[in-house]
Amino acid sequence: MSASPAAAPGPVDLLHPTARRDGQAAPARTSAASPKPGPSTLSQATLLLLGVAALVASVAVSVRIGTADVGYADLARTLGSRLGLDVEPLPRLLDSLIWDLRLPRVLMAALVGASLAVCGAVLQAVTRNALADPYLLGVSSGASTGAVAVVVLGVGAGAIGVTGGAFVGAMLSFGLLLLLLRRTALDSVRIVLTGVVVWQLFTALTSLILMASGDADATRAITHWLLGSMAPARWESVVVCAAVTLAGLVVVWLHSTALDGFSFGADTASSLGIDVRTTRRVLLVVTAILTSVAVATVGAIGFVGLIVPHGVRFLVGPLHRALLPFSALAGAIFLVWTDALARIAFAPQEVPVGVFTALLGVPLFLLILRKRGEL
Template sequence: MLHRLAPGEPLGLLALLGGGVLALGFCVAAAAGIGDFNIPLRTVFLAVTNNLDLTAAPLDRIEESVVWNLRLSRALVAALCGAGLAICGAILQSLLRNPLAEPFVLGVSAGASTGAVAVIVLGIGAGAVSLSFGAFAGAFAAFGFVALLSNGTVSGPNQTILAGVAASQLFNALTSYIVMTSANAQQARDVMFWLLGSFGGVRWPEFQLLLAVIALSLVVCIWYARTLDAFAFGDEEAASMGVSVGRVRIVLFGVTALMTATIVSMVGAIGFVGLVVPHVARFLVGPLHLRLLPACVVLGAVFMVTADIVSRVILPQQTLPIGVVTALVGVPFFSVLLYRARNRM
């Protein structure tokens, strides 16, 4: 039988989620105030309430515009990206029964990179095709390739992983070929920065689209939470419990591909978040997905917003690609987690 919540566990989960939401609110407020010139938290708060028509406080117009139009939207997009990547990681680690699975295991990131590079370097679409659309098209081309190789995503987890590896290698090779043969020096720098992730160009329209995609996907994943618990016992055992293994895989692989493609098309490839955050969430709340998925949302959002702040302050007058920061912050933490787990064995 599947593990059930103990009497005190719901309260502990609510306390964790409540503390995480408060931490996220503080991180978003800090992100909105930190930049080339710092803005006090009080001004950040009043700028937000002014634009929500809750107050009419007199503020410097430049500071208010920077908070509302630039930094706040960037911080909220970062939070949604962290939440989405963490959800994808948790889902894929369960479906594939592989603790190293993460959102880019299906080759979606590599495909998105190829689509974006084709727009940046080759100018495909002659201005009618945006960078985000090119990346999104490339991401789903890669997902379709994986689905074809793995027999419509209904095969076992090993075949799906191998298909994802093949897709990643193929599209990474195409990306390298395009850059090496057609890109000038400036284009090569732009491509490299995009491949490592950046929140520099996101605004409120990106937030609204991402919010809709992540919210809808989370509802679907929560709906299948107990089904995901059954996958821990293997495909045959899950089928014996009444789970339609093939249909569930198609739906959840499609949902994770949609989230990953949307995120990558907006901000580039950001690694490590979908790998480490689900493990941290399991360490805190256990493996049941009704608890795990909400914890991943909060922890992923806090992690990504914090990493974005670090990317802007670690070097004077420079912004590091967000993917560099997530790796620098996440690898040591993940190493400690693995070390502690090894000592318990």
């Protein structure tokens, strides 16, 4: 896909380093930053099958990881007993450890990783900003503020609940971002700087709410949760998150052609027959819903939506029909292993998973920028 000749000149962004301010195509570069064609459809199908197999294997291995010794045979017996197969049941304590604690936690990590990675890919296309993700643009911090307001202050607790509060906070933060950017050119630097301002504002509001509660134990627990933790995951929350994530991913994938158009600017998308205003609104609302559900369930986790889509582009190319499902798989695998690391790195003490996503995400993102020729 190439930009329409009639497209209005736009600012240079990091997603398309060959663009120039005068709207003309710049000479192709021969460095590693030059876009490369993605693999063939057959290769993508093979990669997809390998990705699914890697995710299943990652889930199985991650269930074993922890302070208590769990074997593959134990996992098979637990699953077999739940499926009504003729297997010898495990002792109740071990069975509960696997079924009620380990499996929901690992599956939640996979769902949240997939959701955040896809949200990052969508925001990077809609805003034409390679640094966009729910965390950096303030959506996660807004969702955190909304969830904390419900939990600590009881605002709307009976009517909307924690997930509803997180959704309201996410929409408020993103609405504020768009309001601040309404009269300015949407170049990469301005979007990032404005997103950081919104992020800091809602982070400060969250801290203010926690300080106002006056409960040291509650403040400590919520602060730990805000850094990202899969420990609270239970089957009820897994089912809700799975339903919302699956529905959101389907809606986003159905707009994959529109996202390809957005990557070249709103004018190009409009010239392709895309209803820019409606499509952008739908995609932003879906992104806010996915982010709010993730934050309400496990807290704010950064860098997944930032680094995963960039890494996937090196494998399958920039077209979103392939980029979105592969980002979901890669995000799921990444967060499953990161959560496993968070469980055992300083065992028996557990580190919030958001700490490790940042520690791993920063060098990985710098490596991606270097390979793109932007560092």
